Amino acid sequence: MTTATERDEARIAARQAREDYNLFSRLPAIYAASRMQGQQFLQHGGGLSIVEWRTLWDLHEVGPMTIRDLATIQRADHSLLSRALPDMRRKGYVTMRRDEGDGRQTIVEIAPAGRAAYDRAAPVMARRRAALREVFSEEEIAVFVGFLDRFEDFLRRPVEQVLKEETAK
Template sequence: MSGEDEDLRPFHQSLPMQLMTAREEVMLRFRPHLHAHGLTDQQWRIIRALMEVESCEILDLSDVCGIHPASLSRILPKLDAAGIINRRPNKADQRRVIVTIAPKGRALFNQIAPESERLYRSITSDIGQDLMREAYDVLDRMIHALRSKRTASGDTAAE
């Protein structure tokens, strides 16, 4: 390593890699179940998020789901064509689009959710309830702290 790289932590210990690796380990449990229903990770996140709200504008849905708006704009037409979601223009601003879960999407969610909960229980069993609670707590605090610092500094590039 060169002199200026000496303080750089090993790649496998970088926070982004640790988070990505943990996410991938979790998704390896969920992905086969989602794929069996013809869904991608991103499509499931959209369905899951829309089940908790009456409706949502695309930019808000993008933020909640962690999906870039350009990617979301490619995914939503497929879900709409499949009858899983509905899209309509915002009455107050025709340039904005409102997304809702369709009855077929609700039925799909209700079909998938019980197995998803079983998978959560399996993960909790494998890592222990205390570690699961601790993981949620640490991640929530990290997100809140980093988001607070970013918004306080006026950096909204990630939003």
């Protein structure tokens, strides 16, 4: 706690250096930078949005899927896909049909225009991934992903559980 009444550049710099080690503080900027960079790469590869790219890539690699399947692979809420897909259908990128066996489900499939858009963006995005592998070794990525797994497990613990453990101590 400070009783400082005037702006103090040294304190500002110290605060920033300290927050560099706060994982919670680091994520917003890194995530935003990743998204912005991804969007810029896609601008060079045909102009797809991040969600469009991700979805076409998934459909291209896996084949037809439900909205729930896409949400599961992308670790996102189904509403994100539910909202994006009608526009993608309008652009001719995908087809959407109700599943004959289960009327609740929608089967999404890549369409020729989507395949073309995928073909245009894929080399650019592959270059991005290759460039990252010049910065991190395969072993380092494995360790990094291990940290992310553990961090995500922590983030998904119920808040009440985390707060209750303190009371038990």
